[in-house]
Amino acid sequence: MGRTKKVGIVGRFGARGGSSLRKARAKIEEEAKSIYECPQCLRRAVKKFSVGVWKCSRCGFTFAGGAYKPSTKLGETVKKERDRLLKH
Numbered sequence: 001m002g003r004t005k006k007v008g009i010v011g012r013f014g015a016r017g018g019s020s021l022r023k024a025r026a027k028i029e030e031e032a033k034s035i036y037e038c039p040q041c042l043r044r045a046v047k048k049f050s051v052g053v054w055k056c057s058r059c060g061f062t063f064a065g066g067a068y069k070p071s072t073k074l075g076e077t078v079k080k081e082r083d084r085l086l087k088h
């Protein structure tokens with residue numbers, strides 16, 4: 001069994017690129033792995049499903065978003081619409 005040295009997500013990129021690039025890359029990776037709020041059920045259960053596709057593990061809502069993070073515009077629109085409906 002080969003030993004795998006545990007490194008952070010930055011480690012995978014080795015010495016390629018400058019440190020600022022590595023940091024930016026790490027941030028993107030971090031965002032891609034984060035859990036986001038679902039625009040439909042508003043629970044924090046949205047995970048990256050595929051590149052540009054995000055899926056909520058709670059309600060199964062699947063939507064297209066950014067490649068590395070879901071478009072928050074969609075969530076904002078839903079929230080605004082919901083607020084508007086609740087006020088009336």
Ligand SMILES: [Zn+2]
Nearest residue numbers: 038041056059
């Ligand atoms: Zn949901």
